[in-house]
Amino acid sequence: MLGPSRAGASRPGTVSGGLPVRAAAGTILDASPHLLVLSGDRGEVRVPMTQATQVWHGGPEGPDALRPGRRAIVRTADGRGADRVWVDIVRVAGTVVTCGRDAVEVDMGPHRGRVHVVVPPNVLGRVLVRHPRLEPGYLIDVICVASPDGPRAVRPGTAQPGYRADRPPAAETSAPVPEEVRGTATWFGSGDVGLAYPAVDPEGNAGGCHGTPNACLPLPYVSLGSELTVRNDCTGRAASVPVTECGCVAARFCDRCVQCGTSPRGRVVELAPVAFAGLGGDLAVGCFNVTVGGAVPGLGG
Template sequence: MLPSRDLMHRRRRLRAAVFSDAPRYPEENDSWPRRAIEGVIVDASPHVLTLALADGTQVRLPMSATVSIWYDGRAELAALRPGRHAVVRPAEAGGLAAEHIWVDITRVTGVITRRVGDVFEVDAGPHRGRQAVTVPAQALRRVQVRHPRLEPGALLDVIGVRRGGEVLGLRPAQTSPQPAPHAIEPTSRRSVGSVRVLRGTATWFDHPDGARGAAYPALDPYGDGGGCGTGPATRLPYLSLGSVLRVRNECTGQEAHVPVIECGCLAARFCDRCVRCGTSPRGRVVELSRSAFVDLGGDLDVGCFNVTVRVDRP
C-alpha cells in the first residue's frame, strides 16, 4: 500500500529540520517555472478560454495571438468544446495568456497483457492498475514504428485522447524504437552507489489529481518507501517517497526541484532513448506528472525530453 500524502509531507518536514540547506519545494518556490493550468472547458471564444478547476473555481485565460491547440494533431478553436479536459501552458512572457493548449490528451504506458482486435489491455504497474486502450486501424502503422510487435508481453507507450469513456492510442512518443520486443524484467538487486547525477530521458504520466511531482523508477520497496518491490535494470540510487529531484530540461534549460510522489517502476523496463533534441545518453530516469512536464517546457504530444536529474542527498 502506498504511503499517504501526509506521510510524504512529514518526510519533507523532517528532512528540512535535519538539513539546514534542504531545498525548497515547488509549492514554496517562487522560481518554479511557468505553471500549467488543468481544467474542464466551460466556454471558449477566439480570445478567452474559461476552465473549471479541480477545486471548483473557474479561471478565464486570454489566448495569445499565436496560441497552439492540440487535439490528435494541430487543431482549431472548434476543438475547445465544453466538457473536454484541457492542459494549458501560459505564454513565456508571463501572465495567464494561453500559449499551448492540449485537449483531452492522455497516455498509456505499460506491458500488454491481452489483445482483442484493436483493443489492448495494458498493465500500467501496481500503482496505476490495468488500462484498456484502443489503437484504431489508421493509427496502427504509426504506433508499430516504435512498437513493432503488439502482443502480450510486449511494451506499449502511446499518446492519444479520451473520447467519452474510451481511450484512443493514436501515436507513440518521440523516442527511439524499443530494442527488445518484450518487456525487460528488472533485477531485484539494490543499485546503490555514488551516482547522484543522472542524464537520460524524462517522460510524463497522468496523475488523477493533477499534482506536480515525479515518478521515480528506483524507490525503496521496503517498509513504507513506496516502491514496487522490484528495482530497475539500470544503476540508479534508491530513494523513497518525499525525496527531491533537481530536474533540468536540457532541451529548454528550464529546471526546478520536483518531489517524488509515486513509483515509476514501469519506466525501468523501457530501453528506448528520447530523440527530442539529439539522442538522450540513456533511457528513462524519471516520469513527470503532466503539469510538471509542461511547466519544465515539455510538449505533451511529443512525450519526452532530454534531462539531467540531480538527486538530493538522503
C-alpha cells in the first residue's frame, strides 16, 4: 500500500520542498489594494495584497473582481502576501448526459451528482477544439466560473479522451504496482484538504465504490482515511494528504498533464482546491505532474 493511515503520520497538508506556500479559501468579506479578508471554515483569514498579486475571475482580472460575497481561494508565497487569487472558480468533470445549444448536463459521479453547465457561444469553439465529441456518453472536463445560472464554462480543463466514459482503457492485469506512482494530479470541489483516489478498496469497510473501473495505470488499493504523499513534480513541493473520497471519475480519465514535461497517462489523485494550490498548482490550468507515494519524511509529530 502507498501510505496507510497510522498514529504519528504527517499532518495533512503539511508541505515540504521549495519555498513556503500557504493557501486558504473563504467568502470575501472585504478587499483593498493592501488586504484581502475572507470568512473561512476556521474563522477570519486576512491576507496582505501586493501589486504583484494576480486575480482570476473567469480569466485575468483586476482587484474589482474581489467583491464581498464571492468565494475566493488565495495562495501566498514567501511571506510577501498573496501571489494568486482565484474568485468563484469551479471545475466540472464527468460524463456528458445531455447537450443543448448553450449548455451541457454532466454526471460527476455518485458522490457529486449532476450539474448543468452553461457554455457561452464565445467559449463553445474553444471547448470543442479539445472536446470534439460533445455528446452523451463521452467525458468532459471544463474550468468554470460560478454564476446565478450555474457553473459557466470558460475553458477546457483537459483534452477529451477519445473513448466513451463507460469503456476506459485499463492497466494490464500483469503490470507490477510500483511503490511510487507517477501521473496527473487534478482538483475537484471546494474543500480545504483531502483527495479523491481512483483505487479505494471496494471491499469491507475501506470505503471504495463498487462499479468503479480499474484505472488506466496500476494503482495499489488504499482505504478512506489513508494518508498519501503527493509531490508536485513541477515545483518539488510535497504534502501528506488524507484520502477522503473514492475517485470514481478520475479512474475514467486516461489523459496526461504537460506542465513540466509529459506525465505518464492517468489521473492518480484529485485534490481539494486548497491542497492543490498549496502545492503550487494553478487552479485555472487544472493539473500538474505528480508522484504519489508514502509518508513525507521528517514532518511527523
